[in-house]
Amino acid sequence: MSFLKFILKNPFRRKNSAILAIVGIAIGIIVIVALGGITEGLVNTFEDTIHAGGADFTVSGKETGDSAYGTNTISSNWTEKIANVSGVDEAFPIYVVLTSVGDDYMNTLIGIDPNGTALADISMKEGRIFEDNSSEAILGEIYAEDNNYSVGDTIDIDREEFKIVGIYETGDQNMAGGVFTSISKVGDLMDDEDSISNIYVKVNKGEDPQTVADRIDSQYGDNITTVTSVMEMTQMADMLNMLQASTWAISLLAIVVGGLGIINTMLMSVFERTREIGVLKAVGWSNRKILTMIVGESLVITIVSAIIGSLIGFAACTILGPQMGIEPLFTPKIFIQAFAIAIVVGIIGGIYPALKAVRLPPTEALRYE
Template identity: 30%
Template sequence: MLIENMSMAIHAIKSNKMRSFLTMLGIIIGIGSVIAIVSVGDSMRNVFKDAYKDVGVNRAIILVSWEVEDFRYSDYFDRDELDRVKEVFRDKIEYIDTNSSADAEAVNRLKKVKFDFQGVDYNFTDVQPQNIIYGRFINEADVKKAANHVVLEDKGAVKLFGTADCVGRTFRMTVDKDTQEYTVVGVYHKDLSPMAAMLLGNGQNQAGFIPDTVVSKKGGRFRVLNVYVRDGVNMKEFQPMITRYVAKIKGRKESEIMVNTVKDEMGSMDTTLSAMSAAVGGIAAISLLVGGIGIMNIMMVSVTERTREIGIRKALGARTKDIMIQFLTESALMSACGGIIGIILGVAIVMIGGAVLKTAVIVRPSVVVLAVGFSGMVGIFFGLYPASKAAKADPIEALRYE
């Protein structure tokens, strides 16, 4: 019986190809939009996840809140306090630095290139490995001596020297109103997709690393402690511990100490993107309702056109439920076909976009299965009334219909 109904449904759809396609168009657009939007949302979440990996998912920023009414100079950290934190939490902290940076213009003869230098300690690569292609990274001697040594990203090196292989070459730069010669000790390469680069907001400046002792001079103070905890350390347990200790050495209340973690930011961003994806996907799903109404409308027309056929089938012994199942099968098949085409269209759009932006895309199989099932349910739901009308038709009146 099912095969017979499927055969009749396919025949009916083929008999009116253009009308059937236009009817399915609402479902195609709706399903395609939902698949594309959900996939884009998932892909964006994955891009942000990768971007946060570059920042460090086990990272925390510790500082005395700006919101305290009596903020004082001693609320800034000094090197001794950094070393004390490092020693007290040596079993939990993998890496710590001053989170210092320098936005400066590098000058090599007539060439001038703006750089954003990140101040780091010698073991920074333990928590954030770098792809060094020439030379070396900042070492312990560079940090202890506050040596004017830098590691440049290859793109910046090419702009400044015309080549990435520039280890040993020097340039002038002003850091904290102090103009000196700096020497390139290493060059690294970083692969970023266009999407990731856009999200990270690299801007016009080039990137590089410099000893943090050069940026935050030996006797100077700094605003925050930049901490990477060891693998396996529970960040939720670590936060109150470091908060209590910093509050103690600063003579502050625990509520006045801020500990911002990358995991918290990731969670907030993931929640925001999920909510946005769901909201936009919900709006796109409204077109499914429009598509369902279109199916109902065309099925009503089909019932009217085939009134005589209904009468003949009933006269030959077809039961009410047989007629109803026949038209429900047709509406469900039409909707499911539209859903399948919509899925192919949505996935194609996402894949093409990912290829253009050189970004990995995520298409969840569960969403695809749900979309097909939902499109079929739309067909059944909106086909119920036309099918019921066809099933209840009086065979005598149906046979008289011209």
């Protein structure tokens, strides 16, 4: 039997101990992969939303609130104020709500001025844009296909009948399954004509968007926030930091438990194989080769844990994420991080038992029964 096969086979001679160690490490890996995918998905979704369409940046409420974007709604008169700031070419308000649409108890309804749809990154695939303050709506192609809607059909939105006048397509996955209608109509439905969620802003040609955004902040920064990147939203940054901290706290706990399991498993392995190790030393195995064997066996267990944990974490997120309204995004960095942690735990968990093994005097080991 080759040295490599020897290392691959040995950890599973004590199946119960190996399984317990694998489960402990795998739990930590599942948490790292699953929450990593959720975090990346949230960042991607909010980046899509904030950098929507032809808008150079977005203006939102200052404080955390109950709007669809997690900020407080703002008064509609802010649109005119923003439009009058030097360097601003266009400013169009949007009102995003979650309400009953068709057979869905909750879906995204987006209200916008018909002239501002270009800033929302949508283009008509069929039909036309809705008219202002009318009971007309346009549907995202994904929503229309999933629910078998066509141009000319009617759809109930918040218990009111709307005519479907168009099907749109978009590069923003957050809006592909949504419904657009006139912002004034959304205000009527919500009985809140004076509130909006955000303002899409387009700057004049030749203007630097960041400079204009800073200009708005300097004038109105006490009341509103200009968002040129998702990480500038304080509440999003706090939420993501909290999520990442939770990921590391939970995974660290699981990995510590798993690491102790690895050390215990490998110590038991060394104890049970005392005579075997003595024989190997007697036939010429060096301390370095013994150490490599023990650490290698520890790595086999943690790498198997990383593979199992990554697969379960990926599958769980992929299946359960969409049901919770989250589209997870998995990047190579997440899996590299998971495997790197597993390898470090494997090396650390194997070093102490390996040192115990190399310190065994061959003559005493051979006498061990």
